[in-house]
Amino acid sequence: MAWEVVIGLETHVQLLTNTKQFSGASTAFGAEPNTQACEVSIALPGVLPVLNKKSVECAIKFGLAIEAEIAPRSVFARKNYFYPDLPKGYQISQYELPVVGKGHLTIQVGNQEKIIRITRAHLEEDAGKSVHGAQEGMSGIDLNRAGTPLLEIVTEPDMRSAAEAVAYAKKLHELVQWIGICDGNMQEGSFRCDVNVSVRPKGSDKLGTRREIKNLNSFKFMQQAIEYETQWQIDTLEDGGKIEQATVLFNPDTGETRAMRSKEEANDYRYFPDPDLLPLEVTDADKARVKAEMPELPEAMKARFESNFGLSAYDAATLTASRDIADYFVATVNAGAEAKPAANWILGAVSAKLNADEKSIAHSPVSATQLASLLRRIADNTISNNAAKQVFEAMWAGAGEADSIIEAKGLKQVSDTGAIEAIIDEVLASNSAMVAEFKSGKEKAFNALVGQCMKASKGKANPAQVNELLKQKLGA
Amino acid sequence: MSQVINSSLKELGQMLASKQISSVELTQEYLNRIDTLNPEINAYITLDIEKTLAQAKAADVRIAQGRAEALTGIPIAQKDIFCAQGWRTTCGSHMLENFIAPYDAYVIKQFDAAGAVNLGKTNMDEFAMGSSNETSYFGGVKNPWDRSRVPGGSSGGSAAAVAARLCAAATGTDTGGSIRQPASLCGFTGLKPTYGLVSRYGMIAFASSLDQAGPMAKSAEDCALLLNTMAGFDEKDSTSVNRPKEDYTRDLNKPLQGLKIGLPKEYFAEGLEANVGAVVQSAIEEYKKLGAEIVDISLPNTQLSIPVYYVIAPAEASSNLSRYDGVRYGHRAKEYTDLMDMYCKTRAEGFGAEVKRRILIGTYVLSAGYYDAYYLKAQQIRRLIAQDFTEAFKQCDVIMGPAAPSTAFKIGEKADDPVAMYLQDIYTIAVNLAGLPGMSIPAGFSDGLPVGLQIIGNYFDEARMLNVGHAYQQVTDWHKRMPEGI
Numbered sequence: 020m021a022w023e024v025v026i027g028l029e030t031h032v033q034l035l036t037n038t039k040q041f042s043g044a045s046t047a048f049g050a051e052p053n054t055q056a057c058e059v060s061i062a063l064p065g066v067l068p069v070l071n072k073k074s075v076e077c078a079i080k081f082g083l084a085i086e087a088e089i090a091p092r093s094v095f096a097r098k099n100y101f102y103p104d105l106p107k108g109y110q111i112s113q114y115e116l117p118v119v120g121k122g123h124l125t126i127q128v129g130n131q132e133k134i135i136r137i138t139r140a141h142l143e144e145d146a147g148k149s150v151h152g153a154q155e156g157m158s159g160i161d162l163n164r165a166g167t168p169l170l171e172i173v174t175e176p177d178m179r180s181a182a183e184a185v186a187y188a189k190k191l192h193e194l195v196q197w198i199g200i201c202d203g204n205m206q207e208g209s210f211r212c213d214v215n216v217s218v219r220p221k222g223s224d225k226l227g228t229r230r231e232i233k234n235l236n237s238f239k240f241m242q243q244a245i246e247y248e249t250q251w252q253i254d255t256l257e258d259g260g261k262i263e264q265a266t267v268l269f270n271p272d273t274g275e276t277r278a279m280r281s282k283e284e285a286n287d288y289r290y291f292p293d294p295d296l297l298p299l300e301v302t303d304a305d306k307a308r309v310k311a312e313m314p315e316l317p318e319a320m321k322a323r324f325e326s327n328f329g330l331s332a333y334d335a336a337t338l339t340a341s342r343d344i345a346d347y348f349v350a351t352v353n354a355g356a357e358a359k360p361a362a363n364w365i366l367g368a369v370s371a372k373l374n375a376d377e378k379s380i381a382h383s384p385v386s387a388t389q390l391a392s393l394l395r396r397i398a399d400n401t402i403s404n405n406a407a408k409q410v411f412e413a414m415w416a417g418a419g420e421a422d423s424i425i426e427a428k429g430l431k432q433v434s435d436t437g438a439i440e441a442i443i444d445e446v447l448a449s450n451s452a453m454v455a456e457f458k459s460g461k462e463k464a465f466n467a468l469v470g471q472c473m474k475a476s477k478g479k480a481n482p483a484q485v486n487e488l489l490k491q492k493l494g495a
Numbered sequence: 496m497s498q499v500i501n502s503s504l505k506e507l508g509q510m511l512a513s514k515q516i517s518s519v520e521l522t523q524e525y526l527n528r529i530d531t532l533n534p535e536i537n538a539y540i541t542l543d544i545e546k547t548l549a550q551a552k553a554a555d556v557r558i559a560q561g562r563a564e565a566l567t568g569i570p571i572a573q574k575d576i577f578c579a580q581g582w583r584t585t586c587g588s589h590m591l592e593n594f595i596a597p598y599d600a601y602v603i604k605q606f607d608a609a610g611a612v613n614l615g616k617t618n619m620d621e622f623a624m625g626s627s628n629e630t631s632y633f634g635g636v637k638n639p640w641d642r643s644r645v646p647g648g649s650s651g652g653s654a655a656a657v658a659a660r661l662c663a664a665a666t667g668t669d670t671g672g673s674i675r676q677p678a679s680l681c682g683f684t685g686l687k688p689t690y691g692l693v694s695r696y697g698m699i700a701f702a703s704s705l706d707q708a709g710p711m712a713k714s715a716e717d718c719a720l721l722l723n724t725m726a727g728f729d730e731k732d733s734t735s736v737n738r739p740k741e742d743y744t745r746d747l748n749k750p751l752q753g754l755k756i757g758l759p760k761e762y763f764a765e766g767l768e769a770n771v772g773a774v775v776q777s778a779i780e781e782y783k784k785l786g787a788e789i790v791d792i793s794l795p796n797t798q799l800s801i802p803v804y805y806v807i808a809p810a811e812a813s814s815n816l817s818r819y820d821g822v823r824y825g826h827r828a829k830e831y832t833d834l835m836d837m838y839c840k841t842r843a844e845g846f847g848a849e850v851k852r853r854i855l856i857g858t859y860v861l862s863a864g865y866y867d868a869y870y871l872k873a874q875q876i877r878r879l880i881a882q883d884f885t886e887a888f889k890q891c892d893v894i895m896g897p898a899a900p901s902t903a904f905k906i907g908e909k910a911d912d913p914v915a916m917y918l919q920d921i922y923t924i925a926v927n928l929a930g931l932p933g934m935s936i937p938a939g940f941s942d943g944l945p946v947g948l949q950i951i952g953n954y955f956d957e958a959r960m961l962n963v964g965h966a967y968q969q970v971t972d973w974h975k976r977m978p979e980g981i
Contacts, residue, residue, distance in 0.1 A: 058598050062818045064591065065578045065600055065697040067732050097814050099861070101838055108817020160822065289861035291870060294704035294811055296733050 020257070021221040024249045025229075026184045026214060027176035030191060031169050032201045033145070033209040034077040039166035040144040041068030041111060041296075046167050048207050052150070056162035060147075062106035067295050070095075074168040077200035078118045078142050079301060079309040081170060084198050084316055085137050087122025089306060093141075095296045099289040103160050104147035112171075114290045117141035118299060119170075124194070125318070126186040127336070135187050136175040142299075143169050164208075170200070176215065176226065181245035185238050188212055192238075197317055197342040205236045212236075216245060217262070218252045227252070228262040232269055232276055244269035248276045320345055328358035337366055343381045354391030361394060368408070372415055385414045393421040400481060406430040434481045439472075439488055442480060446471045447492060457493060465489070499524060500660040501977060504569060504717045507663060511558055511568045518558065518568030521663075522551040522612050525570045529615070529661050532981060535642065538656040540575050540633045541583045541616040550612040557610050565720050567610030572662035574653050575616035576623060577708075578697040579603045586699045587619040587631040587649075590819045590826045590845035600697020601729045602666060602708050609724045614662050618652025621847045622816065623670055623701040625649050626919040628677075629910050630849040637906070638681060639978040640944055644903035647677030647919075653711050654681040658945075659981045664712035664721055668698060669933075670705045671804055672898070672923025678711060678935035679898035679947025684964060684974060685711045686718045689955050690930035691736035693722075694729030700815040702808035703734075705927040714974050715936060715964030719743040722957060738955070746962040752786035754963065757891030761797040762922055768901045770941035775897045778938035778948045778967070782895075785966055790891045794883040799876050800925040801917055806860050806873035807928070812850075813857025819845060852913065881929040884951075893963055894951040897922050898935035902944035922949060932957050936964045937973035945973075 039046055042059035059066045082089040096114035119140035126133050147165035151158050172191065178184045192210055195201040202209050212235045217227035232248060235241045247269075252262055265278040315323075317339040324335040338348045344365070351361045369390065373380055393410055396402050402410065402425055413424045425431055433439060447454055450471055457464035472485045499507070499516065510516045526544060533539050547570070554568035578584050578596035580603075585591045599607065606613065620630040628636040628651025636651040638644040639659035646655040650667030654677030657665050667674040669687035678685030686709045693708040700706060710721030723744065728737040756779065763772060783789065821827035821841030828840030846854070860869035887894060899919055909916045926933040931954060935947035948967075952960040968974050 061823055063578070063598065063824070064584070064586065064594070064596075064699040064818070065695075067696050069731060069733055099814050099817060101817065101820060103820075103822045103834065106818060106823060108820060109814050287863045289814070289858065289863075289866075291810060291814070291861055291866070294702075294734075295700075 022218050022253045023221045023223070024179060024181075024245070025176045025217050025219060025226060026178035026180075026245065028172075028174045028178070028184060028187060029213040029215070030172045030188070031145075031211045031213075032172060032195050034074050034168040034170055034200055035202055036071055036073040036077070036168050038071060038073075040071050040074055040142065040168035042166055044166065048204075050163055052159065052161035053163060056147075056165065060106065060162050060165045062108075068111060068293070070296060070299065071168055074142055074170075075118070075299065075301070076309050077168070078140065078170055079306060080198045080200055080313060081140055081172070081195065082119040082122065083306070083310055083313060084194055085119075085122030085124055087137065087140070088120035089301055090116060090118050090120060091301055092116065093118040093299045093301075095142075095293045095299065096290045097293045100286055102146065103158065104149045104162070104165065106147065106162060106165055110144060110146065111293055111296070112143035113141035116298075118301065124187065124190055126183065126190050128180075128182050128186045133177075133183065135177045138173045138175055140170050140172040143171055145169050176217075181242050181249070184214060184245055185242050188241060189238060193341050194317070198313060208236060210236070212241060214241060214245060216248045216252065218249060218256065228264050230262065230265045230267050230276075230278070232267050233279075235269060240269055240271055243271075243274050244276055247274055251276065314342070317342075317345070324358075328352075328362070330358065330362055334362050334366060338362060341380075343379060347380050347383070347387050350387030351391045351394070354388045356391040356394035357398060360397065361391070364390060364394065368411055384417060385411065389414055389420065396421055396425060400432055400434055401425065402430050402432055403478075403482060406432070406478065429477075429479070431479060432481045433476055433479045434484055436484065436488065439476070439480050439484050440492075442472055442475050443485070443488055443492055446475055454493070465493070500528070501713070501975060503714055504566070504664060504712070504720050507569055508563070508565055508567075512563060518551040518554040518570075518612060519548060521568065522547060522570045522614065525614055525662055528659075532659055532661060536637045536639060536655050536659055536661070537634050538617055538636055538652045538659065538661055539572070539615045540585055540587070540618050540631075540652065543582060543615070546581065547612060547614055550607075554610045554612060564609050566606065566724055568612060569663045570612040570614040571606055571721075572614050572617045572653055572656045572665035573603065573606075574650050574665070574667050575619055576668050576699045577603050577666065578699070579613060579616070582613070582616060584616065584699070585633065586623070587621040587633060588845065588847070588850070589632040592632065592826065594825055596697075598697065601694035601727075601731065602698065602725055605724050605727065611724070617650070617656055617665060620649035620651065620673075621850050622699070622812070623649040623668060623673055623706075624812070624849050624853055626672065626676055626916050627904070627906075627909065628652065629906065630847055632847060635906055638903045639981055640682065641903060643905055644944070645680070645906055647680035647899070647903065649673040650677050650685075650711060654678065654683070654685075657681065657683045657711050657713065658978060660977060664710065664717055666708060666721075666725070667711045668701075668706055668708045669923075669927065670701050670707075670808060671927050672920040674709050674711055675898045675923050675933055675935040675947065675949060676919055679949070680903040680945065682937045682940075682945025682947070682973070682976065683711065684714050684718050684934070684936045684968075685709065686722065686934040686957065686960070687926065687932060688722065688726065688957055689736075689932045690927075691734050692932075692955065692957070693725045694727065694732040694735045696729055696731040696735075700811075702811040703815060704811060705804075705808060707927070714968050715934075715961045716744065716747055716968070718934070718964075719747060719958075719961045722961075736955075741958060743958050743961055746958045747965040749962045749966075750786065751782065751963065751966050754782070754785075754787040754893070755790050755891040756782055756787050757790045757792035757887050757894040759792050759794040759797065759887070759894060759896060761794050762896030766900050766918065766921060767897055771897050771899070771901060771946050774939040774941055774946035775895075775948055779895060781967060781970065785970065792887045792890055792894065794880075794887060794925065796876065796880045796883050797921070797925055800880055800928055801921060803873045803876045803880065803928060804920070804924045805856065805917060806869050807877065809853040809857030810861050810870050811857070813854045813861065816846075816850070816854060821845070849913070877928045880925050884925075884929045884931055888953045892953075893956075893960060896949050896951075898947040898949035899923070902941050902946060926951055930954070932960060934960050934964060936967060937976070939973055940976075
């Protein structure tokens, strides 16, 4: 039987705020345990939550970016459960009325575009961390993370392959960084995905029973986990088994998913509106104010790159795949480079070097301004494309600015007609055999003569001029 | 000294200003009285004489420097529900028996800033759940008017302290009547302000949408001075209302001519003890003499207020009390096998029977499958109850009635009958559900036991209510009566 996998994602995005969702404690990562846990983070008797306005702006930004309905009135609710790293014994989240309603995100898989529907996005707070094994027979609790602002983004079950799910996750990952609401740091847990997977006979419109893979913090693991889980479910069903709804964890060492204790599933969270917080009201004026602060979104920027700069759809899409690349490109152009060569260099030489060095473009050793000054020297014929590659390598290695490298390496192109003619005359005089070959009709000999001229000029002669002048001299 | 202990806050302020008495002397006088009377009355859970006298000394310096405010140097008893930095703060529970608060509640900060002296932390029903102070882990409190009777609750310690003159004034909190019912049973003036007027920050939560702190004192005038200090917008409490500061003494002496008093028929029906009804009626007669008009009104959903309250308050409490899990502070069971066992034993040992009952009720009404039938339905009826008052206030300026259906009952009398105990709050609970201000003032006695008159005002109409209370206290002296043997 042919099977179809159905996938939906819930993503926890840690919002880029200085302070926590409901208190003034710092959200900085990596501090000594419990040094960023104020009286509210610890849930001392009598403390009360106060909503972080910045986190609301982040949620509005996201809503605008996915063209979603933003609720004029949304409600914070308490999700009640006991766990040592949950200090209040409940998590403040949004349940029935989330701040962001239905929206969508367009992904690209191969040459296919696909719209993924987003069901909702709601504000909530993170739990702390349990630290096991630090002390014999005891578990430690670090509440630095407790109360960190999160936006949970939930999709419809619209994805049909691991590749689509990963494409969605990557697109979302880029988008939240693009609009400046998340640092995207997956290792530090700033972007975590829960993936709901079910399978059904191809052609069926009924959803199968789903299992939820929790807390995936890398795209590679997500791909592996979904592929393993899908195959496991198909095998189970083909063997006559049944899928039980469950929460599963992915083990990167074995590449397998395994169900957590089913007890976890029996939770009744007893949601109810948090009486300590007023309903969150978002006015049209709030939305307008946030919208005015929003950067140009990737889709709009892509269209602009195509129409204004004449870039291909592919190049424009690649340049707008991340805010950092787009920023680098725009900065390069703004520093005086022509758009097309800038795009070619960024997607070619710069990307290749970044990949080889495992660096992000934000940390590129060659800045956008430096690249632009190099590209200007190509454009004004100071150096050849070949020489430019040498200059770029040197810049990458930290040798300084383009002009000083050109100077130091003597790479300046010779474009003085007289000087080039002198070289050509010399080459023609000492290569009479080649000249004879050319005259007897061997076209290849012309290229060889050009090569000799370039060699004689130590690569500095302008190749176009050499070609032109050589043709004249040979009367070709 | 008997003159001092029965003085109004204004008089005490004048005595302090004119150096007739120092704050240290005044404070020491109360500490001496506490030393003598508290072992039996049990109004205080925690005293810290060193801290208290240090504040009194600081107040004397402030007075000498001419920087005194109305409450500077005045010894105030604080209900043990307010976190006060460095003070043990128990909320009447074994769970917090050894909890030293590392921060100040908003109310405590306000009193500190005013230069008031924190005299000690008063006894209360555990987590404010009770109407007799009998659920306190630290033992019951005796009513100073009859020591075989309860003082009411949950602010029973503050109530007994005010009645026995073991403080100049006190603070309380009122979730379903916890200021007004003890005020009625102990014969003093207690005000529960409009929800949101006094910040709840640092006040240990029982039912967040109902809890409200307020003053407990001898007179309406004293309450006005205390409210001036307690009220105020606090950005740390999202439900705190941002409105301009008021002077609650400003209207105290306004004439009552033309005041419209609404009398809800439901407050004078079955369930009200006849002797209590008679005292309340005679107080209303007094108001007529002061020029007030009587309007008959109806609050048709009054009977529903108790069932609604006993869904909403336990629901919120069950969640609010989840933080007492033995992990970070408070009681933790000594021996346990695993995490679940630690939770179960800690909470089984740390909470008393009434608290457990309410956690169970609250957990039940919020559970999947029951939420709509109980919690959601209760919230709908809550709106109807508030609507009753909105309609009533179209016809009158204030509403009057009894604050409690009976005078103080015997210790133990209702301890085993929770429903009978819950009925103690039949006249007070609706006010909390609607978020309105309510007040109880001494209106007379029945068989030697005090009876309170409840005055319910419209939202943020505290100044008028205090005016109404004060006018009555200018023509009566019930509020000046003191129990014998104190």
